[in-house]
Amino acid sequence: MRFSVEVLVTLKPGLADPQGKAVEGALPALGWTNVAGVRVGKHVRLEVESGDEASARAQVEEMATRLLSNPVIEDSRVLEVREVQHT
Amino acid sequence: MSARIGVVTFPGSLDDRDALRAVELMGGEGVLLWHADADLHGVDGVILPGGFSYGDYLRCGAIARFAPVMEEIRSFAAAGGPVVGICNGFQILCESGLLPGALIRNRSLRFVCRVVRLRVETAQTPITADVEPGEILDIPIKHGEGQFVASEDDLDRLEAEGRVVFRYCGPDGEVSDEHNPNGALRAIAGIRNEPGNVVGLMPHPEHAVDPDVGPTGGQALFASLLTHVMAPAR
Numbered sequence: 001m002r003f004s005v006e007v008l009v010t011l012k013p014g015l016a017d018p019q020g021k022a023v024e025g026a027l028p029a030l031g032w033t034n035v036a037g038v039r040v041g042k043h044v045r046l047e048v049e050s051g052d053e054a055s056a057r058a059q060v061e062e063m064a065t066r067l068l069s070n071p072v073i074e075d076s077r078v079l080e081v082r083e084v085q086h087t
Numbered sequence: 088m089s090a091r092i093g094v095v096t097f098p099g100s101l102d103d104r105d106a107l108r109a110v111e112l113m114g115g116e117g118v119l120l121w122h123a124d125a126d127l128h129g130v131d132g133v134i135l136p137g138g139f140s141y142g143d144y145l146r147c148g149a150i151a152r153f154a155p156v157m158e159e160i161r162s163f164a165a166a167g168g169p170v171v172g173i174c175n176g177f178q179i180l181c182e183s184g185l186l187p188g189a190l191i192r193n194r195s196l197r198f199v200c201r202v203v204r205l206r207v208e209t210a211q212t213p214i215t216a217d218v219e220p221g222e223i224l225d226i227p228i229k230h231g232e233g234q235f236v237a238s239e240d241d242l243d244r245l246e247a248e249g250r251v252v253f254r255y256c257g258p259d260g261e262v263s264d265e266h267n268p269n270g271a272l273r274a275i276a277g278i279r280n281e282p283g284n285v286v287g288l289m290p291h292p293e294h295a296v297d298p299d300v301g302p303t304g305g306q307a308l309f310a311s312l313l314t315h316v317m318a319p320a321r
Contacts, residue, residue, distance in 0.1 A: 015236060016270070018192040067153075070146055070182060073189045073236060 002049050002086065003056040006079040009069045010041035044068050047084060057081050090313045093120040093130035095160075095176075097151045101138035102173065102293055109293040110134075113309040125155040131316035132169040132213065133160055135176025137229075137291060147190060147232050148178035157183060169213040169316050170285045174230055177277070177287030186278055186287045187245065188237030193230070194270025200229040202302055203268055205276055205290060206256040209249050211283040213315040214292070214308040223260050224304030226290040228268060228276075233289040235271040235278075245278055253277035253288055 011017050017039050024038040046063075050056035057078055064076035092110045096103045096119060107117035118130050122140075127133065140151035151157070157179075164170045164185055172180040180186040193199060207215050207222045218224075237245070245251055253276040257266040262274045269289070277288030292305030 016191070016194070016234075018194060018196050018234075018270075022196050067149065068145070070149065070189055072181070072187075072238075073191060 007044040097122040097140035102136040106293040109296045122154040135172040137174030148182040152183040172287040180287045198231040205253040217311040225302035226304040233269040
């Protein structure tokens with residue numbers, strides 16, 4: 001079975017996020033002066049071949065810890081696991 | 088016999104040739120090592136050079152750490168072999184878990200390319216063994232992601248164990264926000280592992296060995312490395 005999986009990688013709370021700050025600094029120029037707390041993360045989508053959904057999720061969780069994120073500075077979370085129909 | 092120092096070339100490495108040249112200028116023998124070749128060819132020390140390995144995709148150093156040569160370097164380091172990571176090499180060592188912490192985007196969000204002053208904090212590494220702590224070296228930096236971060240606990244441990252190797256400083260060795268080019272926590276420019284044989288630093292000593300083209304703050308570090316790797320202790 002093939003599963004489509006989405007992973008969200010976010011900077012740990014409390015860690016400075018220069019990218020988020022830059023985005024936050026640019027928004028007032030567009031008229032949004034009411035925005036605060038912008039944090040920029042990463043969204044990874046991949047397809048994995050696996051026997052069942054639980055094992056697909058477990059494998060992607062391991063990928064997320066070992067490569068997709070750096071646990072020193074980032075948190076990762078599997079957002080969605082969805083079976084893909086073969087065409 | 089002169090010290091043989093291996094310099095690893097990853098896809099996207101930029102400073103491998105400069106590091107090799109610096110080793111040779113200082114009297115060592117440079118050996119180019121290939122990322123896909125799981126063999127260190129009997130070198131006495133290893134340099135992971137600067138650049139943008141694998142395009143810095145995902146995170147700086149995140150993909151290089153899985154290169155076949157890295158497994159060998161891990162064993163070499165575990166056996167006490169000297170390993171020096173410069174800039175991208177430092178990022179690779181952090182991603183590999185050989186050094187604590189991580190390097191994130193500069194506080195200014197800008198790529199910074201200029202000569203900075205570094206205060207040497209410890210002589211307990213192969214590249215600072217012959218340098219007096221407190222000595223100030225002029226060495227260039229050139230990076231967009233050089234802001235060293237780690238948890239408060241890790242930072243306290245690094246300080247307590249004397250594992251901060253270099254700090255960004257002013258003309259008199261003073262550490263202040265003004266003299267911190269990237270926002271690194273506690274102005275940290277370089278650190279070492281517990282035994283001291285693995286060192287990572289953001290500045291580029293290999294660009295500071297030839298008086299014809301700039302400052303020479305890197306000479307002392309390369310000289311120290313070459314002497315140290317030949318020491319009977321190893």
